[in-house]
Amino acid sequence: MLDTPVRRKTDAPSLADEGMPGRPTLLSVDDAKAMSVAKMTDLFRDHINPGQLHFMKLLGFDKVKIESASGMYYTDQNGRKILDFFGGFGSLAFGHNHPRIIEARKKFQDEDRHEIAIAFMSQYAAALAKNLAEISPGDLDMVFLGSSGSEAMEAALKVAERAAGPSRPKVVYAENSFHGKTKGVLSITDSPLYRGEFRLTDNGVKVPFGDIEAIRNAFEADPQIGVIVLETIQGGGGIVQAPPGFWQDLRALCDKHGVLWVADEVQCGMGRSGRFYAFQHAGVVPDVTALAKSLGGGKTAMAAMIARREIYMKAYGTPKSAMIHAQATFGGIGEACVTAIEGLNIMYDENLICNAAAVGDYLLERLDHLKSRYPQIVKDVRGQGLMIGLEFQDFSQTLPALLRPMVAMLDDKLKGSLSGFVGAELLRDHNVLVAFTEYNRNVIRLEPPLICERKHVDEFVDALDAVLARGVARIVRDFIATQVKGKQKA
Numbered sequence: 001m002l003d004t005p006v007r008r009k010t011d012a013p014s015l016a017d018e019g020m021p022g023r024p025t026l027l028s029v030d031d032a033k034a035m036s037v038a039k040m041t042d043l044f045r046d047h048i049n050p051g052q053l054h055f056m057k058l059l060g061f062d063k064v065k066i067e068s069a070s071g072m073y074y075t076d077q078n079g080r081k082i083l084d085f086f087g088g089f090g091s092l093a094f095g096h097n098h099p100r101i102i103e104a105r106k107k108f109q110d111e112d113r114h115e116i117a118i119a120f121m122s123q124y125a126a127a128l129a130k131n132l133a134e135i136s137p138g139d140l141d142m143v144f145l146g147s148s149g150s151e152a153m154e155a156a157l158k159v160a161e162r163a164a165g166p167s168r169p170k171v172v173y174a175e176n177s178f179h180g181k182t183k184g185v186l187s188i189t190d191s192p193l194y195r196g197e198f199r200l201t202d203n204g205v206k207v208p209f210g211d212i213e214a215i216r217n218a219f220e221a222d223p224q225i226g227v228i229v230l231e232t233i234q235g236g237g238g239i240v241q242a243p244p245g246f247w248q249d250l251r252a253l254c255d256k257h258g259v260l261w262v263a264d265e266v267q268c269g270m271g272r273s274g275r276f277y278a279f280q281h282a283g284v285v286p287d288v289t290a291l292a293k294s295l296g297g298g299k300t301a302m303a304a305m306i307a308r309r310e311i312y313m314k315a316y317g318t319p320k321s322a323m324i325h326a327q328a329t330f331g332g333i334g335e336a337c338v339t340a341i342e343g344l345n346i347m348y349d350e351n352l353i354c355n356a357a358a359v360g361d362y363l364l365e366r367l368d369h370l371k372s373r374y375p376q377i378v379k380d381v382r383g384q385g386l387m388i389g390l391e392f393q394d395f396s397q398t399l400p401a402l403l404r405p406m407v408a409m410l411d412d413k414l415k416g417s418l419s420g421f422v423g424a425e426l427l428r429d430h431n432v433l434v435a436f437t438e439y440n441r442n443v444i445r446l447e448p449p450l451i452c453e454r455k456h457v458d459e460f461v462d463a464l465d466a467v468l469a470r471g472v473a474r475i476v477r478d479f480i481a482t483q484v485k486g487k488q489k490a
């Protein structure tokens with residue numbers, strides 16, 4: 001007698017029968033959508049980034065599960081609407097789920113359009129490149145499409161280095177710069193934390209940001225300098241702008257010394273500053289630039305490096321050199337290109353660049369007013385368009401002496417930084433989300449979608465006013481009490 005069932009010819013063998021492991025237990029899309037906050041926290045800790053969870057807990061961000069998002073607002077698991085003045089570090093120019101972007105993507109899918117076009121030319125990549133060339137001033141005409149700001153900046157650095165040639169391998173970059181976390185651009189990113197102990201390139205020359213004399217001295221002292229890379233407005237450094245006249249002087253200096261200027265517009269570009277590119281405020285044109293973030297319409301990953309034709313031709317203009325630079329697997333993927341094309345059209349149809357300038361002026365005006373009301377708390381308000389930084393005083397100096405010992409209980413990152421406390425309170429009590437800056441923990445970074453209206457500014461500034469009116473001592477005491485309560489619970 002047989003003790004195992006006889007398999008009929010029609011029975012398909014399972015992987016286990018073939019000696020292969022069986023089907024792993026996988027979560028479905030529906031499982032992901034329905035996941036509880038507790039489960040999400042466990043999985044984030046176990047599989048993504050336990051250290052990051054620590055900061056999310058400190059700020060109270062770990063209690064939120066976003067269920068949907070539309071325009072200027074997120075909606076969380078409790079139906080609470082959260083005003084987005086963070087804007088994904090500048091990735092949400094069109095707000096969340098802009099209806100025209102959703103429609104363009106749905107149509108593209110319904111028509112069974114192709115995505116991957118490595119073998120063939122892509123009509124979508126061609127149209128996007130043409131649009132970017134049309135928008136970009138001067139002969140910034142040659143476009144490389146990628147998926148992240150780091151990738152676009154890698155491409156920018158490479159095209160400039162090749163065009164500068166092997167006798168001029170040195171690259172000038174700025175103090176407090178941020179150009180991405182991949183290894184090439186990490187070499188010109190001025191953060192000991194991010195640089196860690198990685199082996200980076202040693203051809204960088206660091207100068208203070210916005211210091212034309214330091215750049216002049218560097219160019220004059222070292223003829224091996226061939227490239228200078230600068231964010232037009234520093235984002236991670238705390239929303240820092242160069243002094244008036246700097247960019248015109250830089251252009252002249254680069255022309256004089258034959259140095260190529262790469263403008264990183266990954267964060268400040270795409271209309272955020274009140275011009276499509278922030279360098280357009282100065283009326284000058286760099287040799288190479290890069291965009292990312294909002295180019296993906298808030299729905300996908302899309303980035304572009306745009307080079308002057310002459311620079312591009314020097315670097316990659318022959319069939320022999322062309323493939324060094326050809327796009328990566330997902331560069332110019334169909335639906336991402338269509339998303340970016342629709343986004344660029346929306347930007348002009350809805351007048352978003354002018355809106356960023358006008359609403360940004362209003363935001364600055366209201367924040368300046370807060371600064372004059374709370375000089376002991378607000379140190380500085382700065383920026384342009386909808387890229388604004390609000391810097392707080394170092395509260396470890398201004399806190400009443402009696403309360404100072406409390407600060408000793410805090411995490412190192414939070415000592416002296418009021419922005420975390422204010423941000424946590426804005427989210428908890430006023431349903432407003434703001435961002436912090438990587439290098440200057442005392443700065444709140446405001447990069448709301450460019451669809452932002454004056455009523456949203458009022459909502460945000462009124463909330464901030466209510467928080468600041470409580471005074472530093474109460475804000476700090478309250479924050480620490482929340483931490484202690486959280487620890488006791490855990």
Ligand SMILES: Cc1ncc(COP(=O)(O)O)c(C=O)c1O
Pocket residue numbers: 089147148149150151153178179180181231235236264265266267268292293
């Ligand atoms: C100025 C700047 N350049 C480059 C990058 C890197 O972009 P990504 O994070 O998409 O790689 C960023 C990201 O914040 C940025 O702000």
